[in-house]
Amino acid sequence: MFAITRNRNGKSSPVESPPEAKSGGAVVSLTDVRKTYGRGENQVVALAGLSLDFTAGTFTAIMGPSGSGKSTLLQCAAGLDAVDSGRVLLAGADPGQLSQTALTVLRRERVGFIFQSFNLLPSLTARQNVELPLRFAGQRPRPEDVAKVLDEVGLGDRAGHLPSELSGGQQQRVAIARALVTRPEVLFADEPTGALDSQTSRDVLALLRRMVAEHGHTIVMVTHDPTAAAHADRVVFLADGAVVDEMAQPTVETVAARMARLEAPTC
Numbered sequence: 732m733f734a735i736t737r738n739r740n741g742k743s744s745p746v747e748s749p750p751e752a753k754s755g756g757a758v759v760s761l762t763d764v765r766k767t768y769g770r771g772e773n774q775v776v777a778l779a780g781l782s783l784d785f786t787a788g789t790f791t792a793i794m795g796p797s798g799s800g801k802s803t804l805l806q807c808a809a810g811l812d813a814v815d816s817g818r819v820l821l822a823g824a825d826p827g828q829l830s831q832t833a834l835t836v837l838r839r840e841r842v843g844f845i846f847q848s849f850n851l852l853p854s855l856t857a858r859q860n861v862e863l864p865l866r867f868a869g870q871r872p873r874p875e876d877v878a879k880v881l882d883e884v885g886l887g888d889r890a891g892h893l894p895s896e897l898s899g900g901q902q903q904r905v906a907i908a909r910a911l912v913t914r915p916e917v918l919f920a921d922e923p924t925g926a927l928d929s930q931t932s933r934d935v936l937a938l939l940r941r942m943v944a945e946h947g948h949t950i951v952m953v954t955h956d957p958t959a960a961a962h963a964d965r966v967v968f969l970a971d972g973a974v975v976d977e978m979a980q981p982t983v984e985t986v987a988a989r990m991a992r993l994e995a996p997t998c
Contacts, residue, residue: 757784757785757786757787758785758787758916758917759821759822759917761784761804762818763780763817764778764814764817765780765781766807766815778803778804778807781969781973782974785917785951788943789943790940790949790962790963791964791966792953792954792962792981793805793951793967794955794957794960794966794968794986795975796970796993799969799972800969801953802921804953805921805953808821809842809844810834810838811838813827814827821917822837841915841916842915843917844910844920845918846921847921847925849894849902849903851894853893855893856890856891857893857908858878858881858891860906861877861881861905861908861909861912862877863909878890881905881908883908883942883946884911885938886905899927900931900935903926903927903931911942916949918948920939920951921953923939924959925956932956932959936959937962939962940962957990961981961982961983964979968990975993
């Protein structure tokens, strides 16, 4: 299949596009995924035969002690890092079987990313920052589409403001709007509230929760915060690169208790 991009002369041309995702099943699936870093005595096992599915319209939090493989899981699931063995399916495509061009199209059109650092361009307004993914794809952003997504995150009246004129929470909302503007099939969030105060964190998490409940987005969030994890439908706990537990309908108390057991020193 092909997508349309534009070259430097502004002419459109077809490029290879990843296959369409099949309806039903998991939006993201990892099967017996292994990932190591380094060699010999310095080799570190980041993922040790991990298998995990994320279905459409769900909000999953990934937790675990430092070094448990949380960030590696997110990077491999999102097609940002290649696995050593096993299989990843992302929106119906195997990133390991795609050309670099097709992988770029997959991440650009079907995947959204939210990070702890907002990664907004300081010289661009909120509206212009949200437009960036569309412009990188060679598309002309429709003002009504950008306005709609800014309204969804509660910033319809801040579209013309620069990042320096926005609070930290508002900047993260712009980053979320930027991730949503392409209407991706899955959002990957890496510590999205790590740089925010507690009240602003709750506001951002409530927004993510609403994106799932009202719009059917799929969110995979790495966090160390039990309060953040309690906003998810499910919490997956990792240790030593493997899934060691899962929890449905989490609460701050149950998540904190499980993390305390994971982080307790072994005799």
